[in-house]
Amino acid sequence: TFFIAFVFAIYILLQKEKLGVQAKKVLFAFVRRGRAEATVEVLSLTYNTFSSFLTGQCVEAVILGSMFAVSMTILKLPYALLVGMLIAFTALIPIFGAFIGCGVGAFLIFMVDPMKALIFVVLFLVLQQIEGNLIYPHVVGNSVGLPSIWVLAAVSIGGSLMGVVGMLIFIPIVSVVYALFREIVYLKLKKNQIDP
Numbered sequence: 075t076f077f078i079a080f081v082f083a084i085y086i087l088l089q090k091e092k093l094g095v096q097a098k099k100v101l102f103a104f105v106r107r108g109r110a111e112a113t114v115e116v117l118s119l120t121y122n123t124f125s126s127f128l129t130g131q132c133v134e135a136v137i138l139g140s141m142f143a144v145s146m147t148i149l150k151l152p153y154a155l156l157v158g159m160l161i162a163f164t165a166l167i168p169i170f171g172a173f174i175g176c177g178v179g180a181f182l183i184f185m186v187d188p189m190k191a192l193i194f195v196v197l198f199l200v201l202q203q204i205e206g207n208l209i210y211p212h213v214v215g216n217s218v219g220l221p222s223i224w225v226l227a228a229v230s231i232g233g234s235l236m237g238v239v240g241m242l243i244f245i246p247i248v249s250v251v252y253a254l255f256r257e258i259v260y261l262k263l264k265k266n267q268i269d270p
Contacts, residue, residue, distance in 0.1 A: 123219075131166055135166050138162060139161050142197075142201060164178075219252070
């Protein structure tokens with residue numbers, strides 16, 4: 075099943091422009107013009123939100139992993155490249171991911187030298203503050219246009235419903251719903267002649 079799904083996904087990606095045009099033709103053929111245009115607008119917003127979120131998450135993960143690999147090499151901590159890559163991959167999970175990488179990395183280093191594991195945890199706390207307060211807001215923060223309280227809510231709800239996959243996909247989904255709801259609110263305010 076996985077292999078068939080993987081091959082099917084490759085075929086879809088190779089013909090995405092043609093499939094997009096065909097889907098639009100079918101949509102405009104069977105749905106009223108106004109609703110079809112609204113559907114295309116929502117799908118375009120969804121695509122842009124998911125695309126910018128995933129791009130921002132990947133760039134942020136590479137930056138964080140590189141920071142760990144370089145700083146661990148400078149401090150002569152063991153498994154610098156391995157732990158840097160591990161933290162980069164786990165950082166793709168919003169909010170909680172890097173802490174999972176920290177736990178595994180600290181355990182690996184603890185097996186070699188317990189004192190260096192303590193140094194690693196302190197290094198993690200410092201780099202996590204730099205990443206959380208300086209890098210993440212600039213790289214990912216504005217990409218989805220979602221206030222931080224809603225990001226936390228999306229991660230919590232997505233994680234409880236679908237696990238790690240839910241944590242990854244619920245932020246863009248909530249961002250799309252937030253943008254659509256905000257647009258509806260502004261249209262209603264404008265209709266009622268209230269300045270937003």
